[in-house]
Amino acid sequence: MKKNAKTEDAILALLKARGSMSAVDLAGKLNITAIGMRQHLKRMNEMGMIAATPLIASKPKGAGRPATSWELTTLSHNKFGDSHALLTKDLIESARAVFGDEGVEQLVAHREDQTLKLYQEAMSAASPLKVKVAQLVRLREQEGYMAEVEEDGQGGFLFVENHCPICTAATVCQGFCRAELSIFRTVLGPDAIVERVEYLLEGGRRCSYTIRPKSLN
Known part of the structure; x- marks a missing residue:
């Protein structure tokens, strides 16, 4: 559980600093598998921490998984605090x-x-x-x-x-x-x-x- 929380804090920090990112890019930055990253993203999405947004597809329509990026929700932006x-x-x-x-x-x-x-x-x-x-x-x-x-x-x-x-x-x-x-x-x-x-x-x-x-x- 602690390992998951540490990874998900790192995901939030990346999205805060870089803006919306794909699962593949996030996985590369944190050196974990794309499958493992998608598991984290699914859980975080269900908890309202992040939201999916469409990307312009780089493949022909119908080829492979739809291109998606992830960004912080208001809930997660507030996690970073605002000095009282x-x-x-x-x-x-x-x-x-x-x-x-x-x-x-x-x-x-x-x-x-x-x-x-x-x-x-x-x-x-x-x-x-x-x-x-x-x-x-x-x-x-x-x-x-x-x-x-x-x-x-x-x-x-x-x-x-x-x-x-x-x-x-x-x-x-x-x-x-x-x-x-x-x-x-x-x-x-x-x-x-x-x-x-x-x-x-x-x-x-x-x-x-x-x-x-x-x-x-």
Whole structure:
């Protein structure tokens, strides 16, 4: 039972990080047989943890098993937590009711200032942009953002956050999102261009950012 739970936690983590995947791809990533993977997926589907979605068939119609991918349900997305989300959301709404929008913006600015100082201290020894980005990934990982980075092959990077532990709070105060983008731009320095290219609150599966040196422009 414990082995099944460990495997299924790994499946959930992959689907959270990568989006929908086929049974074959999941089996390959976790180094188990396709038959074993389908058994896990069947059980997880019956428990409401994942849902099947059709894939564009790569074989002629009627040839072999229908192409299917799997994705997380809302139940499983919630498994990753949201940093006391409902309490935070209620506190923000209460602060807005008592202090108005200006008061909430002051709270966001205070949090931004604290986070910026923490990041600047942690990244003080980082110099090349690649090292700064790697350190930023580590900092965001520690905060539960499931962060990762990919080089784009042209001297830049794609910085990805597969989970947002403050997403519920951000739905009632998008100042948090503006502050985060500002923090990234500040800590990565004036020689880096940082742009958000995928946004969870606008229907994206995750938040992602392009990071490239100004010298590439």
